[in-house]
Amino acid sequence: MSNDFSVVGPKIYYTIHTGIPVLGDINITETLVVSWIVMIILTGLCIFLTRDLRIENISKRQAFAEMLVEMGNNFVRNNTGGNKFDKLIPFVSALFATSVLSNLISLVGLRSPTADLSTEAAWAVVVFIMITATKIKTNGVGGYLKGFTTPIAVMTPFNILSELATPVSMACRHFGNILSGVVIDGLIYWALGLASAALLGLIPGAVGKFLSNIPILGVGIPAVTGVYFDWFSGCMQAFIFCMLTVMYIANAAEEG
Secondary structure, three states: OOOOEEOOOEEEEEOOOOOOEEEEEEOHHHHHHHHHHHHHOOOOOOOOOOOOOOOOOOHHHHHHHHHHHHHHHHHHHHHHOOOOOOHHHHHHHHHHHHHHHHHHEEEOOOOHHHHHHHHHHHHHHHHHHHHHHHHHHHHHHHHHHHHHHHHHHHHHHHHHHHHHHHHHHHHHHHHHHHHHHHHHHHHHHHHHHHHHHHHOOOHHHHHHHOOOOOOOHHHHHHHHHHHHHHHHHHHHHHHHHHHHHHHHHHHHOOOO
């Protein structure tokens, strides 16, 4: 008997052993599904905020949208020293919004896509390509390759490793902080559940047996740690990732 079954028509399969749906050769993982949800939410929010724009007598919705645009402009310009890199504003703003929402979506019970290294790795690869393209545009292919031999040729292997370390460090920093928050939150819920069972189990009779199955201590207390691990850390990691993106690309354009 096969462990897999298929549905004739659309090329959709479901693997019983792993529990992961497959579309053709693509595994539809929880990370992928939640990432789609994040993109749908952001797209809907953008459509909502940009409807019926006016020059005069603007609505509160438009004022909020203009405030977000101004924040994106200031973030990029303040970290690059001018408006030379304004072309980065849409990309950095989209990256920041996606990162923040992906980090905070765990508050509604969904697993954060940023708790999967593949998410940050994809972002880091895109940023690395942009950095490399900027360096080549600034110095030419020859100048870019020559940069690996500075200050002396013997440093070439180390310069190559340093170049490749950029996307790795960006991805792992963001991933490590988000995953650690998910793990710590899970451990706190688990520990409070055991504490509830132990304390309420001391009550004699059927009442104690019933109450010991309810993680009463898990109500409210994890919200305190969630303020840091979900809200503060989530927003801070998105901020750091985007700041590094802007600074790396700006530095790449200034290298001569």
